[in-house]
Amino acid sequence: MTKRLKTVLITGGVKRIGLSIARILHDNHYNIIITYNKSSKQAKDIFTELNNKSKDSCRIIKVDFSKISNFSKFCGDALKCFGRLDVLVNNASRFYPTKIDQINEKSWIDLIDTNLKSPLMLSKVFYSELKKRRGNIINIIDIHINPPLKDHIIYNISKAGLLALTKTLAKDLAPQIRVNGVSPGAIMWPEADENKVKKKKDILSRIALKRVGDPKDIAKAVLFLIKDGNYITGQNINVDGGRKLNM
Secondary structure, eight states: OOOOOOEEEETTTTSHHHHHHHHHHHHTTOEEEEEESSOHHHHHHHHHHHHHHSTTOEEEEEOOTTSTTHHHHHHHHHHHHHSOOOEEEEOOOOOOOBOGGGOOHHHHHHHHIIIIIHHHHHHHHTHHHHHHHTOEEEEEOOTTBTTBOTTBHHHHHHHHHHHHHHHHHHHHHTTTOEEEEEEEOSSSOOSSOTTHHHHHHHHHHTOTTOSOOOHHHHHHHHHHHHHTOTTOOSOEEEESTTGGGGO
16 A cells, blocks of 8 residues: 555535545545535545545544634644645635625625635645645636636636735745646536526537536646646646637
8 A cells, every 4th residue: 555645635625626636636645634614424425435445544624714713723733634734725615696786795705715815824824834845735716717707706806816826925935835726617517507508508619629627637737736747836727628718
């Protein structure tokens, strides 16, 4: 059995793209720490799945990142899991429309806190550990920051900010820590979408490869940046089948 020497933390890694990232990195012999908030069943399922494959290789931590005071405690709890952290994958995200007449403080706090504040604060609290390990930070962004997605004002702002954060941290944390982004295109449709069929047909018509991607495509890009991207920092990889060519 291959010994697992390095540890990856994936926020929101119990569903969708985050789950695929957890599985791919685990298959490549990383210890995995996954955060969740309300998805306790999914968290227990992936905990059991990965530890059945390799004993004591996965930990799950329930945490609420809406409170600023929770970040330092969480950092301590995470480092106790395997005694180190080599990679931080900021995957947890909130996504829903906010038209101009629907904007309110609640939606602003919800989207900005999850999509932008949490990646920043996690980068802060794990900075010393990642510096010591010459580690990585990878932010899951979105191709829809440029051009922005219609009627998603706050979401667009949060993800554009995450791209700016990625480039800023890459400059500020170099040379010890590499920081990059991965921007999914049409990978998984939002869980709640009334016009899914019509929208999917329209989107497929504008994708150069004429097909929807797979969560594994994102996970493999993350793996590449960790394992083989030793001279890459401050970059954002669009994994979109060529959608950006026709936006």
